[in-house]
Every structure is written in structure tokens, then in C-alpha cells.
Amino acid sequence: MKIPKRIQPLIDDGIVDAVISRLMSGKEADVFVVRCGSEVRCAKVYKEARKRSFKQAVHYTEGRKVRNSRRERAMKKGSKYGRQETEAVWQTTEVDALYKLADADVRVPTPHGCVDGVLLMELICDANGDVAPRLADVTMTAEKAIRDHAQMMVYVARMLCAGLVHGDLSEFNVLVNDDGPVIIDLPQVVQAAGNNHAESMLYRDVDNLTNYYGQFAPVLLEGKFSKELWALFEAGELHANTVLTGHFEEDLKSADVDAVMTEINAAIEEEEARLERIQSAE
Numbered sequence: 001m002k003i004p005k006r007i008q009p010l011i012d013d014g015i016v017d018a019v020i021s022r023l024m025s026g027k028e029a030d031v032f033v034v035r036c037g038s039e040v041r042c043a044k045v046y047k048e049a050r051k052r053s054f055k056q057a058v059h060y061t062e063g064r065k066v067r068n069s070r071r072e073r074a075m076k077k078g079s080k081y082g083r084q085e086t087e088a089v090w091q092t093t094e095v096d097a098l099y100k101l102a103d104a105d106v107r108v109p110t111p112h113g114c115v116d117g118v119l120l121m122e123l124i125c126d127a128n129g130d131v132a133p134r135l136a137d138v139t140m141t142a143e144k145a146i147r148d149h150a151q152m153m154v155y156v157a158r159m160l161c162a163g164l165v166h167g168d169l170s171e172f173n174v175l176v177n178d179d180g181p182v183i184i185d186l187p188q189v190v191q192a193a194g195n196n197h198a199e200s201m202l203y204r205d206v207d208n209l210t211n212y213y214g215q216f217a218p219v220l221l222e223g224k225f226s227k228e229l230w231a232l233f234e235a236g237e238l239h240a241n242t243v244l245t246g247h248f249e250e251d252l253k254s255a256d257v258d259a260v261m262t263e264i265n266a267a268i269e270e271e272e273a274r275l276e277r278i279q280s281a282e
Contacts, residue, residue: 004032006045006118015115016043023131027276028187033123033131041112044119046091046187091117094187097164104162104240106155107182124175124182135181135212136171145216151180152209153225153244156202160233161240165190165198169205170270171212172277192233199230200266208270224248 003011003019010016016034023031023042034043091114098111098121110122124132140148152174159166166173166189173185192198206226214221223246231248232238 041120042123046117097186097189104158106158126177132175132177135174135176138176140216142217145213149213157242158240163192165192165202166205167201170208200262204266204270
């Protein structure tokens with residue numbers, strides 16, 4: 001196939017030997033299967049900001065730390081240099097998150113570096129060596145749904161313990177092979193303690209997963225996993241091996257109108273994003 005313009009420099013430098021196929025085209029990146037020496041990997045080519053369709057990006061970048069004060073000022077001003085730095089931070093955020101989450105024992109693709117806006121990482125495959133399917137394309141028994149949902153709740157809890165919330169987690173951002181689920185797509189990951197939208201994003205992530213697995217195991221729909229998870233986090237009682245029960249007693253004495261509106265708006269945004277993904281897949 002024709003070599004993508006952004007990957008050509010990696011071929012010229014001997015980092016990538018060949019482009020085998022296009023794997024997918026998403027809202028923030030195009031993904032290709034490439035050969036690097038004796039290994040087959042995936043190359044994620046990030047789209048420029050003006051070409052991305054990721055909505056409400058400012059909500060995701062809130063709270064991200066930039067060590068260099070000059071870079072931070074330029075990014076806030078939106079100068080040409082600032083926009084370039086904003087792009088660089090957006091791209092390196094996923095690489096940093098992959099390393100951090102792997103260290104936290106969250107199953108994610110192994111990263112192999114990011115060069116000029118191209119992230120090289122492990123290609124997740126099934127037992128036959130084919131590219132692993134997305135969770136959205138998988139059906140399962142009730143028993144497997146309950147088991148995999150529990151594993152995903154452990155992963156989300158470990159992410160939260162590491163100070164991170166995925167921010168766009170759903171059946172479209174999880175791959176599945178014989179070893180279980182793998183979390184992908186992390187450029188929009190948010191800081192749990194530094195982002196005002198972290199709680200609502202965590203609720204959305206967990207509820208998306210619960211609703212999907214709940215199609216196969218309706219008993220999961222009775223649980224309040226997102227509220228239980230955030231309550232444990234806020235109380236400082238969440239640990240890497242915390243097992244969620246789905247039980248949560250809500251305080252009905254006083255209603256937090258702002259929190260309710262935040263959840264409603266988040267649900268609207270999620271539905272719009274879901275429709276956009278369905279249209280893109282078609």
C-alpha cells in the first residue's frame with residue numbers, strides 16, 4: 001500500500017521497515033499495521049488539531065501540567081509555537097499514560113516510542129495472530145460478561161489509583177483476546193485530582209462499560225459501580241486490588257443540582273459521540 005506521509009520519515013530512519021495495512025481511521029488518529037524488524041506492530045498517526053473531531057478537548061486538557069513555564073504561557077496564549085506545543089503534549093500524554101498504566105498493572109498495549117506524531121506500540125492479536133476485535137464486536141455468555149466486567153472495574157480502579165481517568169472509555173476503546181480485555185486510546189486521559197470534569201468522566205466510563213456488559217448479564221445493571229468507585233477514591237479507601245460490589249447508599253437528603261446537570265450534559269455528549277462513531281463505522 002501507499003506509505004502514509006507521516007510514516008515515511010520513520011521508514012527513512014529505519015525505525016519502520018514496511019507498512020502492511022491500514023487498521024482503522026478514528027476521530028483523533030489513523031492506525032496502521034507496520035513491520036519493525038521481525039515484529040509486527042501498530043503505528044498510530046495523530047491527526048492535526050484542525051483535522052481532529054474530538055469534542056470538548058479543553059475539558060480533557062484541564063489540569064495537565066507543563067514543566068516549562070515558557071511553553072505553558074505560549075499554550076495559553078494560543079500562539080503558533082503554543083499550538084505546536086499543545087499538539088506535542090496531546091501526543092506524549094498517551095505515551096506517558098501507557099507506561100504509567102503498565103506499571104500499575106493495567107492491561108494496555110506496550111508502547112515502543114513516539115516519533116514526530118507517530119506512536120509505535122504493540123499490536124494486540126487473537127490466538128490466530130489476527131488483530132483482536134473491539135469489545136463492541138464481541139458477544140459473550142453471562143458468566144464471561146460478569147468476569148470481564150469485574151476485570152475492567154479492577155483496571156479502572158487501578159487507573160484511578162494512578163491518578164488517571166480514561167475519559168472516553170467504552171466498548172469501542174477496549175480490545176479483547178484470549179487473555180481478556182485491553183484498554184486502548186488514551187490521548188484524552190485526564191488527571192483525577194486536577195480536572196473538574198474527572199468525576200463525571202469516570203461515571204461515564206464506568207457506566208458505558210456496565211451498560212455494554214449488562215446486555216449479556218442484566219444483573220450488572222443493578223449495580224452502582226461508578227458511584228461506589230468515586231466514593232472510595234474520595235475517601236482515600238481505593239486500592240489497586242479493591243473489588244467493587246456495586247452497592248452504594250446515596251445521600252438523598254440534599255440534591256447537588258450542579259452534579260446532576262453535569263451528569264445530564266455528559267450523557268448528552270456521550271450519546272452524540274456514540275452516534276458519530278456509529279456513522280464513522282458505517
